[in-house]
Amino acid sequence: MDYYKLNTCESCFVNNDLFKKITKDQADILSYIKNCNTYKKGDTIYTEGSRISGIYCLNKGIIKHYKTGNDGKEQIIRFSKTGDIFGYRSVLAGEPACTTAKVVEDGSVCFIPAAHFLKLIKENSDFAVSVMKLSCKELGDANQYILDIAQKNVKERLAEILLLLNDNFGTDNNGNLNIFLTREELAGLVGTATESVIRLLSEFKKNKLIKLDKRKIKLLDIKKLKHISQSYY
Amino acid sequence: MDYYKLNTCESCFVNNDLFKKITKDQADILSYIKNCNTYKKGDTIYTEGSRISGIYCLNKGIIKHYKTGNDGKEQIIRFSKTGDIFGYRSVLAGEPACTTAKVVEDGSVCFIPAAHFLKLIKENSDFAVSVMKLSCKELGDANQYILDIAQKNVKERLAEILLLLNDNFGTDNNGNLNIFLTREELAGLVGTATESVIRLLSEFKKNKLIKLDKRKIKLLDIKKLKHISQSYY
DNA sequence: CGGGCAGTTGACCCCGCTCAAGCGCGGTGG
DNA sequence: CCACCGCGCTTGAGCGGGGTCAACTGCCCG
Numbered sequence: 001m002d003y004y005k006l007n008t009c010e011s012c013f014v015n016n017d018l019f020k021k022i023t024k025d026q027a028d029i030l031s032y033i034k035n036c037n038t039y040k041k042g043d044t045i046y047t048e049g050s051r052i053s054g055i056y057c058l059n060k061g062i063i064k065h066y067k068t069g070n071d072g073k074e075q076i077i078r079f080s081k082t083g084d085i086f087g088y089r090s091v092l093a094g095e096p097a098c099t100t101a102k103v104v105e106d107g108s109v110c111f112i113p114a115a116h117f118l119k120l121i122k123e124n125s126d127f128a129v130s131v132m133k134l135s136c137k138e139l140g141d142a143n144q145y146i147l148d149i150a151q152k153n154v155k156e157r158l159a160e161i162l163l164l165l166n167d168n169f170g171t172d173n174n175g176n177l178n179i180f181l182t183r184e185e186l187a188g189l190v191g192t193a194t195e196s197v198i199r200l201l202s203e204f205k206k207n208k209l210i211k212l213d214k215r216k217i218k219l220l221d222i223k224k225l226k227h228i229s230q231s232y233y
Numbered sequence: 234m235d236y237y238k239l240n241t242c243e244s245c246f247v248n249n250d251l252f253k254k255i256t257k258d259q260a261d262i263l264s265y266i267k268n269c270n271t272y273k274k275g276d277t278i279y280t281e282g283s284r285i286s287g288i289y290c291l292n293k294g295i296i297k298h299y300k301t302g303n304d305g306k307e308q309i310i311r312f313s314k315t316g317d318i319f320g321y322r323s324v325l326a327g328e329p330a331c332t333t334a335k336v337v338e339d340g341s342v343c344f345i346p347a348a349h350f351l352k353l354i355k356e357n358s359d360f361a362v363s364v365m366k367l368s369c370k371e372l373g374d375a376n377q378y379i380l381d382i383a384q385k386n387v388k389e390r391l392a393e394i395l396l397l398l399n400d401n402f403g404t405d406n407n408g409n410l411n412i413f414l415t416r417e418e419l420a421g422l423v424g425t426a427t428e429s430v431i432r433l434l435s436e437f438k439k440n441k442l443i444k445l446d447k448r449k450i451k452l453l454d455i456k457k458l459k460h461i462s463q464s465y466y
Numbered sequence: 467c468g469g470g471c472a473g474t475t476g477a478c479c480c481c482g483c484t485c486a487a488g489c490g491c492g493g494t495g496g
Numbered sequence: 497c498c499a500c501c502g503c504g505c506t507t508g509a510g511c512g513g514g515g516t517c518a519a520c521t522g523c524c525c526g
Contacts, residue, residue, distance in 0.1 A: 070353075075379060093370045093409075095373060098374065098376050122361075132361070135368045135372060136326035139368060143300060143310050146300075153482090183504075426515055427472090
C-alpha cells in the first residue's frame with residue numbers, strides 16, 4: 001500500500017469533459033490543491049459506509065463500485081474508467097459512501113477536497129450543470145438496472161452486461177474486451193451465483209456467441225447477444 | 234382528462250424545502266411562469282421515452298414512477314409525494330424520460346419550463362446545490378434498491394417495502410398506511426408476481442405482523458418486519 | 467343481469483441457487 | 497526441485513423459491 005505521490009496530473013483536464021468547463025485560473029488553483037496517488041489492483045479507495053472528505057478523479061485505470069449484501073456477497077453497481085469522477089454522490093448528498101470503491105486495473109487517482117469541489121460548483125454554474133448532468137445520467141442507468149434485475153432472467157442479464165462492457169471499455173486489437181473480471185465479479189455484476197455465470201458463459205461459447213480465454217472475453221455475435229439481452233422471444 | 238387550471242400555488246413554497254432557497258424576486262417570477270393543473274388517479278403526467286419540456290412540482294397527491302419491462306410488467310422505481318419535484322432527471326441529463334409518471338392519489342402538479350429551471354440553477358447556486366443533493370440522494374436510494382432486488386428474497390423485500398412506505402407516507406389515525414396500492418402495484422414495487430405478494434401478505438397477516446382491510450395495510454409488528462427485511466438469520 | 471377487474475388459492479414445475487467434488491495453476495516453503 | 501496449499505474455475509446433482517396457469521370469488525358498474 002505504498003502509494004507513489006505524483007505532483008502533476010494535467011491529463012485529468014485532457015481526459016475529462018467535466019473539467020473542460022472550468023476556467024484557466026480555476027484549473028491552475030485546482031492543480032495545486034489536488035492530490036494524486038497511484039493504486040494497484042485490489043487496493044480499496046474507500047469503503048461503503050465511510051465518510052468521504054472529497055471527490056476522486058480517475059486519471060488512469062478501472063475502479064469497481066460495489067455494495068456488500070448481508071451475506072457478504074458483492075453487488076457491483078458500476079465501474080469508473082479514465083476521466084470519470086466518483087465519490088461526488090456522497091459529498092453532495094452529505095451522506096457516507098453508499099459503495100466501496102476498489103481498483104480492478106492499476107492506475108492513478110486524483111483527490112479534490114470537498115470544500116474546493118463545492119466552491120467550484122458555486123463559482124462556475126457550467127461546471128455545476130455538468131456535475132448534475134453526470135449524476136442524472138447515473139440515476140437513469142441505475143433505474144434501468146433495477147428494471148433489468150427485477151424482470152430479466154440471468155441469461156438475458158449476462159448478455160446485456162457483456163454488451164455493456166463492450167460499449168464502455170471497448171476491445172483490443174484481437175477483439176477481446178478491455179476489462180478482465182473474475183467469474184465471481186461477473187456474477188456480482190449480473191446479480192447471480194458464480195456457477196450460473198460459468199454455465200451460461202460456456203453455453204454462449206458453445207453457441208459461438210463469444211470466445212473465452214481465461215478472463216479474456218471476445219464477443220463474436222453481437223447481434224444475437226442483443227437479441228438475447230432484450231428478451232425478444 | 235379535463236384538467237382544471239389553477240392560477241396560484243403558493244403552497245409549493247411552503248411544502249418544498251427546495252424552493253426555500255430561492256429569493257423573493259425569483260419566487261415572484263416563478264409564480265408567473267409556472268403552470269398548475271389538478272390530476273385524477275390514473276392520469277399520466279408523462280410517459281417513459283417521451284421528451285419533457287420542463288420539471289414538475291407536486292403540490293398535493295401521490296405519483297408513481299415506473300418503467301415498463303418487455304413483457305409489459307410495471308416496475309415501480311419510486312413515488313413522489315407533496316413537495317417533491319420530478320422530471321428534473323430527464324431535463325438535466327438531456328435525455329427522454331426514463332420512467333412513466335402516473336397519479337396514484339388525486340392532487341395538483343405545477344409545471345416549470347426547462348429553460349426557467351436551468352436559469353434558476355445558474356442564477357442561484359444554493360438552489361443548484363439543493364437540486365444536486367436531491368439527485369444524489371435519489372441515486373443512493375436506487376443503488377440500495379439494486380442490491381436488495383439482486384440479493385434479497387421476495388419475503389425480505391416485501392417486508393422492507395412495507396417499512397419504506399411507512400417511513401415515506403406515515404399512517405392515519407387508525408395506524409393504516411397513508412398510501413393505497415393494488416396488489417399488482419405492490420408486486421411491481423417489490424419486483425415479483427402479484428400472486429407472490431398476496432401469499433406473503435396473508436402469511437404476514439397470519440403471523441400478526443400486519444392487518445389487512447382491502448388495500449388498507451396496518452403494520453402491527455415493525456420490529457419483526459425489520460428483522461425479516463434485514464435478512465438476519 | 468352480465469362483463470370485467472382485483473383478489474385469492476391451489477397445482478405444477480422450472481430456473482437458478484447451493485453444496486460438493488475435482489481440476490489446473492501459480493506461489494511458497496521445506 | 498518438488499510437494500503442498502489455496503484460489504479460481506468447472507461440472508454435476510439436488511431441490512426449493514417463486515413464477516405461471518387456471519379456476520373461483522366478490523364487487524363495481526354499465
